[in-house]
Amino acid sequence: xxxTPASRATNVIVLVAFMLFTLVPLFGVLSAALQSPxxxxxxxxxxxxxxxxxxxxxxxxANVPPLMLSSGIxxxxxxxxxxxxxxxxxxxxxxxxxxxxxxxxxxxVGGLALPAEALVSPLYYQMRDLGLxxxxxxxxxxxxxxxxxxxxxWMQTHFAGxxxxxxxxxxxxxxxxxxxxxxxxxxxxxxxISALMILYFLWTWNQFLLxxxxxxxxxxxxxxxxxxxxxxxxxxxxxxxxxGSLLIIAPSLIVYLxxxxxxxxxxxxxxxx
Amino acid sequence: MTLxxxxxxxxxxxxxxxxxxxxxxxxxxxxxPALIMYAAFELYPLTQTVRYSFYRWDGIGVATxxxxxxxVRVFTDAEQFASVVHAFVLILFFTVIPVGLGLVAAAVIRxxxxxxxxxxxxxxxFLPQVLPLAAAGIIWTWIYAPDGMINGFLRAIGLGxxxxxxxxxxxxxxxxxxxxxxxxxxxxxxxxxxxxxGKIDPSLYEAARLDGANRVQEFLAVTLPGLRxxxxxxxxxxxIAALSSFDVIYVAxxxxxxxxxxxxxxxxxxxxxxxxxxxxxxxxxxVLTVLILAVVIPxxxxxxxxx
Numbered sequence: 001x002x003x004t005p006a007s008r009a010t011n012v013i014v015l016v017a018f019m020l021f022t023l024v025p026l027f028g029v030l031s032a033a034l035q036s037p038x039x040x041x042x043x044x045x046x047x048x049x050x051x052x053x054x055x056x057x058x059x060x061x062a063n064v065p066p067l068m069l070s071s072g073i074x075x076x077x078x079x080x081x082x083x084x085x086x087x088x089x090x091x092x093x094x095x096x097x098x099x100x101x102x103x104x105x106x107x108x109v110g111g112l113a114l115p116a117e118a119l120v121s122p123l124y125y126q127m128r129d130l131g132l133x134x135x136x137x138x139x140x141x142x143x144x145x146x147x148x149x150x151x152x153x154w155m156q157t158h159f160a161g162x163x164x165x166x167x168x169x170x171x172x173x174x175x176x177x178x179x180x181x182x183x184x185x186x187x188x189x190x191x192x193i194s195a196l197m198i199l200y201f202l203w204t205w206n207q208f209l210l211x212x213x214x215x216x217x218x219x220x221x222x223x224x225x226x227x228x229x230x231x232x233x234x235x236x237x238x239x240x241x242x243x244g245s246l247l248i249i250a251p252s253l254i255v256y257l258x259x260x261x262x263x264x265x266x267x268x269x270x271x272x273x
Numbered sequence: 274m275t276l277x278x279x280x281x282x283x284x285x286x287x288x289x290x291x292x293x294x295x296x297x298x299x300x301x302x303x304x305x306p307a308l309i310m311y312a313a314f315e316l317y318p319l320t321q322t323v324r325y326s327f328y329r330w331d332g333i334g335v336a337t338x339x340x341x342x343x344x345v346r347v348f349t350d351a352e353q354f355a356s357v358v359h360a361f362v363l364i365l366f367f368t369v370i371p372v373g374l375g376l377v378a379a380a381v382i383r384x385x386x387x388x389x390x391x392x393x394x395x396x397x398x399f400l401p402q403v404l405p406l407a408a409a410g411i412i413w414t415w416i417y418a419p420d421g422m423i424n425g426f427l428r429a430i431g432l433g434x435x436x437x438x439x440x441x442x443x444x445x446x447x448x449x450x451x452x453x454x455x456x457x458x459x460x461x462x463x464x465x466x467x468x469x470x471g472k473i474d475p476s477l478y479e480a481a482r483l484d485g486a487n488r489v490q491e492f493l494a495v496t497l498p499g500l501r502x503x504x505x506x507x508x509x510x511x512x513i514a515a516l517s518s519f520d521v522i523y524v525a526x527x528x529x530x531x532x533x534x535x536x537x538x539x540x541x542x543x544x545x546x547x548x549x550x551x552x553x554x555x556x557x558x559x560v561l562t563v564l565i566l567a568v569v570i571p572x573x574x575x576x577x578x579x580x
Contacts, residue, residue: 007488011381012390018378019397022460026400028422029412042420085307092303099296104304111315113569115517117538118558121545122321123314125332145314148307177299206405208520209538213546224405224520231411231524242415249408256403260396263403268465271510 033058033243041238051239058243062230063219068251070136071205071223077140079200082147087193089148090155091181094162105156111149119146120213127214138214139222143204151196154270158192159185195266198259202267205252223248325555332551343556352532353557356540357564359447360516363536366451367458367515372507374455375462376500380492382463383470395467398460406457410524413453414440417525440526446533453521458514462507469503470496505576509569516565537561 032041034050037057041047058064092098093105123142124133132138162185170180204222211225218229227248234241256263326343330336347353378398385391401409416422417439424436439449473495481491519538522528528535528543537557544554 008385011385014377014381015385015390015394018374018459018463019394021456022398022400024422025412025416025456028416032415040420042425085310089304089307092300095297095300095303097297098300098304099298101300104308107316108307108311111311113513113565114315114319114562115513115538115565117517117519117541118322118562119315119318120541121325121332121551121554121558122318124545125321125551126314126318141310142314142318145310145312148311148315152304152307152311202403206407208405208407208523209542212523213542224407227405227407227411228524231407231414238415238418241411245408245411249404252403252405253400256400257396260399264395264399264464267399267402267461268468271461271465271506 029242029246032238033246035239037239039239041242054239054243055247058240058247061234061240062244062247063226064244064247066219067221067223067226067248070220070226074136074140074143074207074222075201075204077136078143078147078204079197082144082151082200083193083197085144086148086151086196087155087186087189089152090157091159091185093152093156094159105153108149108152111146112153114149116146116209120209123210124213133214134216134220136215136220139207139210142210142214143207147200147203150270151200154196155189155192158189162188194262195269198262198266199270202252202263223251322555322558325551326559328552330551331549332545333549336552339552343552344560346553347557347560352535353540353553355532356535356537356557357560359534360518360536360561360564362447363451363454363515363518364512366448367454367518368508368511370455371458371462371511372466372504374459375466375507376492376497376504378459378463379466379470380496382467383496395460395464398463400460401457402461404457406520407524409453409457410521413449413456413521414525417449440534441530443530443533446526446530450522450525450534453525454515454518457521458511462511465507466500466503469500473499502576505572509572509576512568512572513565516561516568 031047033054034052035041035047035054036051037054089108093101093108095101098104119142127133127138127142130138132141166184167180170184175184206224207222208224208228211221212228215221215225218226221229227245230244230248231241234244325336327338327340328336329339329342347357378394382391382394385394418424419436419438423439427433427436437445439445442449477495477499478491481495486494517538518536519542522534522536522539523542526534528539538561541554541558541561544550544557
């Protein structure tokens with residue numbers, strides 16, 4: 001190796017510094033969450049004894065079970081539908097000779113850089129007119145729509161990369177368009193679809209703006225949206241706020257640590273748009 | 274679903290007839306569900322945003338036509354204009370710092386690639402990327418608090434005189450929320466750039482070594498040019514995040530103190546839901562969208578040209 005022990009040591013030191021920058025805030029919150037429940041935590045201290053019971057209090061006060069359930073319902077309402085619609089459309093647009101195919105692709109891609117802020121007021125009045133403001137549909141429906149540009153682009157790119165010979169072979173065997181989709185294309189699209197699924201899941205679970213703007217009742221929101229309300233209510237009780245926040249982010253952390261390879265892969269591919 | 278028909282005959286036909294034969298309208302059925310959802314919940318609201326932006330409307334009563342007044346206010350109203358300026362300041366923290374540090378981290382991880390340490394570092398650095406941004410806001414609110422970690426640390430090392438309530442400080446609040454953005458984006462940029470380094474032809478590093486290049490020269494001559502595509506992607510994603518930031522700032526400062534950390538996203542939210550000035554909010558939303566496109570489209574061109 002050309003890398004000398006000295007430069008290897010600098011490398012390790014630099015990397016450790018970056019890791020500390022990432023991890024120290026999280027440990028800071030954990031240490032605050034474990035302080036005595038009536039105390040006002042101070043700075044840079046290791047609490048003793050460790051008050052694990054704070055997590056039980058926060059579990060109840062922050063309504064963790066109903067919030068997880070609420071987020072789960074929103075995810076189930078958004079992700080499968082968005083996956084199916086995006087996959088269908090990506091497949092359709094990747095076919096040869098689609099009328100207005102190019103115009104439609106451009107129409108979808110045009111939505112890629114559009115921030116949710118540009119849509120939040122009209123969506124609010126649209127949902128009000130539909131009488132959905134106290135209903136999870138008020139966020140489920142817009143999210144499916146907002147996810148289409150990326151998903152369609154993503155799946156179209158995938159399907160366009162499949163060799164034509166493969167499809168022609170199936171067609172000569174007399175397979176219908178649906179049959180080709182179902183038994184030839186779909187199995188090949190597995191990894192593209194699962195990466196898209198991870199992205200859709202994360203974006204939905206972490207959705208904040210639309211969640212607080214379009215749903216009045218915090219218990220109907222996503223976990224991320226409920227964090228806003230929780231912080232508003234308990235901003236003075238730092239111990240409880242930290243414990244509750246950790247509980248709310250725990251599922252994302254656990255899922256990430258289990259599927260880290262897939263998560264990193266999906267987010268990286270997802271950014272190459 | 275009908276079979277997409279291939280026109281096998283090469284015989285010349287009237288132009289119109291041939292086009293009709295070669296088209297595959299059945300494919301449109303596949304696109305229809307996505308198109309309906311996209312049209313109903315993104316394209317339609319977008320047209321409404323543009324429409325509202327030309328009216329004075331409180332969201333309930335009668336809207337009155339106001340021409341370009343709302344657009345003029347985006348640039349003349351101190352608060353609204355400040356929000357746009359802040360969004361661009363945040364690019365320093367959301368984009369420049371994480372991409373810069375990410376380059377360093379990626380180069381370092383490349384040299385350490387044999388150890389398990391490098392892969393652990395990747396997983397750790399990437400972690401903030403999967404958390405809700407609102408959670409990042411809450412975590413850092415405590416870190417920055419008057420009795421929080423940063424001030425505690427400063428007191429411990431004898432720098433008690435520089436302690437302050439960071440998020441309520443007129444000069445430091447914007448950089449402070451900016452650092453939260455750096456914290457979120459660093460791992461993303463690192464991992465993205467690292468993947469790019471993996472695609473660089475190893476013989477280029479070999480050649481640089483034979484030429485006697487030191488690490489800095491090697492980085493400038495091989496790594497940096499090889500990463501142009503990845504740098505463009507990292508910049509695009511993080512610039513969009515900076516210009517349309519909302520979650521972190523809503524939670525950490527809600528725009529304060531005064532309007533020192535106000536950003537367009539937050540101003541749009543306040544104008545719509547607090548002060549019921551839907552027209553103003555919409556004009557700002559249109560300006561924000563145009564600004565994002567004006568920055569991202571040239572960047573993407575750059576990426577495509579070199580990639």
